[in-house]
Amino acid sequence: MAAFFITATGTDAGKTFLTAALIRYLRARGRDAAAVKPVVSGYDPAAIAASDTGRLLAAMQRPLTDGEGLAISPWRFSAPLSPDMAAARENRAIDFPALVGFSRKVATSADVVFIEGVGGVMVPLDDTHTVLDWIEALAFPSVLLAGTYLGAISHALTALDALSHRNCVVQAVVLNETPGSRVGAEETRATIARFARGVPVCPLPYIVDDGNSDRFVASVAAVLGL
Helix, strand or coil, X not given: CEEEEEEECCCCCCXXXXXXXXXXXXXXXXXXXXEECCEECCCCHXXXXXXXXXXXXXXXXXXXXXXXXXXXXXXXXCCCCCHHHHHHHCCCCCCHHHHHHHHHHHCCCCCEEEEECCCCCCCECCCCCEHHHHHHHHCCCEXXXXXCCCCXXXXXXXXXXXXXXXXXXXXEEEEECCCCXXXXXXXXXXXXXXXXXXXXXXXXCCCXXXXXXXXXXXXXXXXXXX
C-alpha cells in the first residue's frame, strides 16, 4: 500500500484536478486507488457535484450523496475561507489529533491512497496548526502543485523550502499550467528544477476537460512509482 499527500503553493492550484486524474488513470489500469479530502471550506451540500469532494467521489465512481461526502470530507465548512476562519464562523474547530488519526486510518483503505490537503502548505487549520504540521505528522511523501503564473517560481521554491525544513519528503512538483500566463511553462519548469534539489518537476498542460487529462498524468504516476 502507498499513501501520498497532495498539497500546493496556494488555493486553486489544481490539487483536486490532479488527484481525480490520478485516480482515474490508476483505476483504468486495474489499481485500487482512492482519495479523501478531509478538510473542505466553501462547501455547499446542495451542490456536491461541483465541489472538490464531489469530483473525487465521481473519480472513484461513488454515489454523490451527503453520506459519501461526509465519509471522505468529515470537516466541511460553508465559508470559502481558510479552515480556521471558516470553522470559527460556525463556532467549530478542527480537532488536529483527530484529523491526523483519520488520515492515517484511511491511508490503509486501498492499494494507493491520496490525501488531498486544503489550500496551500502554510494554510492555518486551527489556532496553532497549519497544513505543514499535518504533512509533517503523517510523514507521507507529498506532491506539490504549483502554477506557471508570474510569481509561481518564488511560491514553489518557498513551499519546497518550508517542507524541506520539516524533513517532509516531496516526491514531485507538478506545474499546472496557468491559462493566459505571460510566463512560459517550460521556462518556469526549468527554473524550478534548477533549485528543487533533485525533486522531479512534472509539467501538466492546461486542460479544459477533466476527461482528457489522464494521458498527461502518466509521468506523474511514474515519478510516484505507480
